[in-house]
Amino acid sequence: MSEDDRLRRLSALAGIESHYWDIAGARHETPPDTARRLLSALGFPASNEAELTASLATIEEREWRRLLPPVMVVRLHHIATVPLNLPADEPRDAVEWRVVLEDGEIRRGTHAHHTLKRDARRFVDGRDIDRLLLPLPALPLGYHEFLLDGFPSAPRMSLVVAPVQCYLPPQLTSGRRLWGLAAQLYSITSERDRGIGDFTDLGTLAQWAAELGADAIGLNPLHALFPSLPENASPYSPNSRLFRNSLYLDVTAIDEYRHSAAVQGPTTKPAFSDFPSTAHSVEFVDYTTVTHHKSGELERLHSEFRRACRVGSDDGRADAFQNFRNRRSEALHHFALFQVMTEVFGTNDWTQWPLPYRDPSANSVSAFTQDHAERVSFFEYVQWQCDLQIGGASQRARDAGMAIGLYGDVAVSVDPAGADHWSRQTLFAGEARLGAPPDPFNALGQEWGVVPMNPWVMRDTAYADFIALLRANMCHAGALRIDHVMGLQHSFWVPRGSPPSAGAYVSYPFDDLLGILALESHRNECLIVGEALGTVPEGFRPRMAEANVLSYRVLYFETEQDRQRRPVEYPYLAATCVSTHDLATLKGFWNATDLDARRRLGLYPTPEHGERARHEREHDKWLLLRALADENLLPSGLDTDRLGDIEMTPALASAVHAYLARSSACLFMVQIDDLIGEDQQVNLPGTSSEYPNWRRRLSRSLNEIFSDPGIVEMVRRISREREQTSGA
Structure with a gap:
């Protein structure tokens, strides 16, 4: 067997796919250099003939050297x-x-x-x-x-x-069609906020939406980010997927705050009120200022909590805190410890810390823990408060009658410099990054800057980390969106430092992961939505449907044979929406503001690509108008022969939402941005500082939105269409 043949065999056994087909139908072979680099990332070095020979022997014999496999996942x-x-x-x-x-x-x-x-x-x-x-x-x-x-x-x-299938709420097993509102939590504005939406706003949004017939509140990932780098705001590049972003805490709702305010009396102004409400004064979240003020106030409240515990006036909260710490155990301790080390060593990048502290199991780390026990306790306390407050928002949603409640989102992976990677270094393939091959919306492909989980280590550890990830994110959630759900079957790995064109797909233990997902969804009574946009493996969507994983259907992509998919043609086991955080808002789609931004920032390989995208957009708008006309939903007086003169008015936006509300899909999610006519999208893939990603706040407060007769009528129309579809 030649060296090339052995490299191909080793790659196949390791799970590196030999080729992939892009969304345009072109075949791409995996280059030998990519295969060697990804093999090394997987733990099977093959940079020379000796390594290749040794790794091939290891991978061929590893299962035979075990009396038993490390884990089996079987179906009931x-x-x-x-x-x-x-x-x-x-x-x-x-x-x-x-x-x-x-x-x-x-x-x-x-x-x-x-x-x-x-x-x-x-x-x-x-x-x-x-x-x-x-x-x-x-x-x-x-x-x-x-x-x-x-x-x-x-x-x-x-x-x-x-179980063979994931959990479905009883309302869906009985054939009902539900709908919900989707919001970026940081973007919510209210008369009481302090520069960023918080968990109290979330509870208010859920209660008001429920009164108008909504059964779910869809959210951006609430994963913990980096306090030391507050402007790194992407929820899809988290510090940890196991813990929450403390910027969403409403400090005025913490018991210590209320107690201290009562003791001080009404004439004493709490320190946090020195930070002015910015609901109507700024367009973007000032993460640095919000982080500074909230961190200072949380430190004061933690000190108050510790004082109350010492004097015995904590009303049982010390026991509740300890129960939380016991429940989250080592993972919580490592996360809190990571935060303290970030402060002490001046960087969150653990690969730049002094060598003795890069291994969480080292003796030096144990000594560090003892020396900084109070500060570690502070970060554990903050996560306890996050758990209490998101739990409270979830309860408000259920008490208001929502069938689903909070609909969470789990990012595809974590930042390589973050806490999850530091605490579980062998789990992640540090020499690779996740991404996606080129597609019509990202012609250059994508490298997301997050580190993949190693499928071999996942199996060797009986999927303990995958199980912990699901449990952490299903907690307090009635539904969970799995970002890039194709990752259950395979993920696109890019060698670190290489362009996306050098990437290849790596296989994962699909049946095992899908089985565990089904088991945890039942245990947590959590509906599963699988985001599968872009290049999807053949047969993947039917397999997801068999497992009761809702497919993710975006209006912009639901065209075939030069026509917009009609409402009755949507599958029942689907979550549909007009747009997402990575795409243009409805108004932005209509006005091509996303295409203008891409052209301005040089995101098209050639000017011709940009012109082609603009022509395709005009055609897509025409297809949508034809579909609305077929459903008798076009607003009166609208002249479809003069496409260029048609504006995205509230009446037309209402018609588009009524169109999707009629769909057979069991869940319809409505972006709050589209209800109020926002023009700019939340995130522009392929950019970082060039575009204000993950910063834009809603131009209207919650109170303004839910007291606007036009918006309320649009929402009630959605509810009526959903009810009529349920009865069809």
Whole structure:
């Protein structure tokens, strides 16, 4: 076998796909240099012939060297068999096993050795190894442990029994069509805010929206970002996906704040009120100022909390705090510790810290923890408050009658310089970045600057980190959007420092991850929405539908055979919307403000690409008007023959939303930006500081929005259309 052939074999065994088809149907081969660099990132170095030979031997024999696999994920009521790798020259009379169920119950069994089916044989380390298949009886849902008795070191394997499908709320299993409002939480303005939307605003939004018939509030990811770099505001490049962004805390709603204000009396102005409300005075979030003021106030409140605990006037809150710390355990401690080290060492980039502190398990880190225990406690306290407040907003949504409530969003991965990567370095492939190949909206491709999880390490650790990620983000959520859900099957990896054109797809254990997603969705009663835009693998969407994962349907992309998809043609298991945070608002789409921004910032490979996009936009607008006309939704007096003279008026915007409200999709999400006619999109992919991404605030406050008769009528019209569709 030649070196090229061995490289191809190693790549295939490691999960690096040999090629991919782009959205235009062009085939792209994986270059040898890309394969070698990604193999190294996966833990299989192949930069020279010796490394290639060694890695190929390792990957071919790694499973044969194990008596049991590290984990199995099986489906409920499906026949399951456990593969055992036993030396052929050491026959046994019988194989005895135990399954310890997660509730502690023990199931036992014995199989005669000669009755086990031999699946394969391989010569490893000088002896023949037989792979035998041991059948298991039916087991209940859950996380169990399989053990072999009578073997040295008691071999064990994690055994996950998962449902075939994800959870659906009863309203959806009965055929109802629901709708909800989608908002970027930081963008919300109110008469009481302090420069950024917060969890109290979220509760208010949920309550008011519910009164108008909404069943969900869709949110941007609320992941923790970097206090030391407040202007790095993208929620899709987080410090940690396991914890919350503390800028969303309403400090005036924290018990210590209310208690101290009551003690001081009404004549004493709390320090935080020195920061003026900016709901109507600025267009963008001033993250630096907001971070400075909120951090200072939170420090004061933490000190008050510690004082109350010392004198015994905490009303049981010390026990509640300790329960939270116990529940989140090591992950919370590492996150808080990372925040303190960021302050002490002057950078959040842990690769620039003194060497003894780059490993969270080092003795020097333990000593650091003891020396900074109070500061570590502060960051744990802040996360406790985040959990309490988002839990309160979630409860307000449910109390107001929402069928779903909060609809969260989990980013595809994390910033390589952040807490999650520092605390779990072997989990992430640090020499690669996630991205996407070129498509019509991003002609140059994308490199997102986030680090991928290593699928080999995920499996070796029984998917513990994936499970923790789902639980952290399903907490307090009735629905969860999985950003770039194709990552369950494969992700586009770009070697660090390379352009997206040098990327390739890397496979993930799809069946296992989908099973765990289904199990956690049922355990948390959480609806799953899978964002699958761009290049989607063949057969992926049907597989998602079989698993009750709602597809993500954006109006702009729902065209085929030179026509806009009609409402009755949408699948039921779908979440549909006019636009998203990465695309033009409805008004911006109509006015081509996104195309103007792309041209101005040089995001088109050639001027011809820009001109083609403009012509395609005009054609898409015409298709949409034709579709509205077919549904008898065009506003009166609108002349479709004069497309260039048609403006996106509130009446036309209402018609577009009524069109999607008629869709067969079980969930319709309405961007609050489109209700109030915002022109600029939230985020322009392919830019950083060139465009004010993740900063724009809504031009109208919550009170103004929900007291505007025109907006209220638009929302009521959406509710009526949804109700009529449900009854169809």
